[in-house]
Amino acid sequence: MDYRKLAIVGEVGAGKTMMVSTLSEISPIKTEAKSSIDIGKEYTTVGIDYGRISLSEDTALGLYGVPGQERYSFLWEIVNNNLWGLLIMIKFGGTPDYENLEKLLSFFAPKDNETTCVIAITHCESADEQDLEALSLEVQLMLQSHQIVAPILNVDPRDRDSAITVLHILNAINNQT
Amino acid sequence: MKCITYVSKVVARKNGAVIPIGLSDIFSAARKKNAELEITGLLSYRAGYYIQILEGDSDAVDQLFSKIKSDPRHQNISVLFDFKITQRSFPNWSMKLVGSVNKDQNFLQFMSQSSEKIWSLDNTQKQLLEVFYGLDNTSPASIQTYQGKHLMLFAWPDFRQISQSPTVIELCAQLTKKPYPYESLLESRRFGTQQQLDKILKKFETLEILNVMDSLKQSPQANQIGSSTRFYSKMRTFLGLR
Numbered sequence A: 001m002d003y004r005k006l007a008i009v010g011e012v013g014a015g016k017t018m019m020v021s022t023l024s025e026i027s028p029i030k031t032e033a034k035s036s037i038d039i040g041k042e043y044t045t046v047g048i049d050y051g052r053i054s055l056s057e058d059t060a061l062g063l064y065g066v067p068g069q070e071r072y073s074f075l076w077e078i079v080n081n082n083l084w085g086l087l088i089m090i091k092f093g094g095t096p097d098y099e100n101l102e103k104l105l106s107f108f109a110p111k112d113n114e115t116t117c118v119i120a121i122t123h124c125e126s127a128d129e130q131d132l133e134a135l136s137l138e139v140q141l142m143l144q145s146h147q148i149v150a151p152i153l154n155v156d157p158r159d160r161d162s163a164i165t166v167l168h169i170l171n172a173i174n175n176q177t
Numbered sequence B: 001m002k003c004i005t006y007v008s009k010v011v012a013r014k015n016g017a018v019i020p021i022g023l024s025d026i027f028s029a030a031r032k033k034n035a036e037l038e039i040t041g042l043l044s045y046r047a048g049y050y051i052q053i054l055e056g057d058s059d060a061v062d063q064l065f066s067k068i069k070s071d072p073r074h075q076n077i078s079v080l081f082d083f084k085i086t087q088r089s090f091p092n093w094s095m096k097l098v099g100s101v102n103k104d105q106n107f108l109q110f111m112s113q114s115s116e117k118i119w120s121l122d123n124t125q126k127q128l129l130e131v132f133y134g135l136d137n138t139s140p141a142s143i144q145t146y147q148g149k150h151l152m153l154f155a156w157p158d159f160r161q162i163s164q165s166p167t168v169i170e171l172c173a174q175l176t177k178k179p180y181p182y183e184s185l186l187e188s189r190r191f192g193t194q195q196q197l198d199k200i201l202k203k204f205e206t207l208e209i210l211n212v213m214d215s216l217k218q219s220p221q222a223n224q225i226g227s228s229t230r231f232y233s234k235m236r237t238f239l240g241l242r
């Protein structure tokens, strides 16, 4: 069995659960719960979103949506081996939590592990183009300070084509060794 | 009207990394506020420093600048130019955010009009300006060829500045993880003719994302053919790419 993992991490509401359900062929095992505190939405994931794409009888990509906050780093441990890719999701609007992003990056260490990494900026379909460009630049400069070379894409996880583009780019980068 | 140009330093983070945190917030707030105040100008970040040009009604500029000076998101504010103007250099921009000022036409024009003032800057000020803008024009216009070079990306391009075509994506992917010889790019024919390939590479250079290296101590390992390649082609099939 050739089985790889795609880790999908990001802040609350970035669209991890949505990404997994859009891409997965099986109905994802969701661990949603009504949020007890006000996070601006009703449901939040309290564990891993698991989904899967079978590529052939003996080849599959596992999709693992994991919360981005450091207190869930025990979940990061579970997914952080044999990674095919690391997808970091950032929700447009306001300055991202860089402190947390940097913890994530030092845990997954995509540079040292040579893990292919893609950044997806979500919730941006009605964002102002210039504001979006400014956010991309800011994120890009953060990546460069960690010597991480990775594309920053605008992604709508509700849209299949948009989600598929992410896989396409991850695959293209992975093929170059 | 007046114009103020300053350079400031971005506060380093606990882990020593220097990143312009809040840049996008600053930019979006600035555009709204400046439009109200009829202030125009430019903002750019490079290597730990901001440069900003503010132009507009003298009182409005002074008031805004004194507020910006006390913003905790930067420090060591150093004014380079502060002078009266009759014409704006950035009339169409309540704030223009530029990745690299030395490629920006408005900025270059602004600088060429300020050449006398540049010479009266002290050494510290000149050094700060040089973070953004080369003062000596001695370096010859490089008619660079990529022959014999190894290439790698510092960063992926912003797809608002270059088209997100399959060729560009393939090329970026190839240059993401390891330096790659130019000749191999050419020979593979995956990126069109030499002229087409060079055109994309030149564009990467203007975006300042291309690292052109002379030679490599160790030659890159050959493609490992095996499980990775199988996974890759199965994924391609899944994605509908033949």
Ligand SMILES: Nc1nc2c(ncn2[C@@H]2O[C@H](COP(=O)(O)OP(=O)(O)OP(=O)(O)O)[C@@H](O)[C@H]2O)c(=O)[nH]1
Residues within 6 Å of the ligand: A010, A011, A012, A013, A014, A015, A016, A017, A018, A019, A041, A043, A044, A045, A046, A067, A122, A123, A124, A125, A155, A156, A157, A158
């Ligand atoms: N408009 C818009 N809505 C989005 C986008 N991405 C996700 N959503 C919606 O945002 C909400 C939150 O998405 P989720 O997938 O639950 O986010 P999550 O990352 O799993 O959040 P947590 O589990 O709480 O960490 C859902 O209602 C999604 O449909 C987007 O790009 N645009």
Ligand SMILES: Cc1cc2nc3c(=O)[nH]c(=O)nc-3n(C[C@H](O)[C@H](O)[C@H](O)COP(=O)(O)O)c2cc1C
Residues within 6 Å of the ligand: B008, B026, B029, B030, B031, B033, B034, B043, B050, B052, B064, B067, B068, B069, B071, B073, B074, B095
């Ligand atoms: C480098 C830098 C440049 C800034 N440029 C502007 C600007 O051009 N216009 C502006 O209104 N605020 C600018 N600000 C933000 C101001 O310092 C301040 O936060 C903003 O005007 C909001 O102030 P208020 O909350 O009192 O309205 C800048 C901040 C920094 C760090």
Ligand SMILES: [Mg+2]
Residues within 6 Å of the ligand: A016, A017, A018, A044, A045, A049
């Ligand atoms: Mg979720």
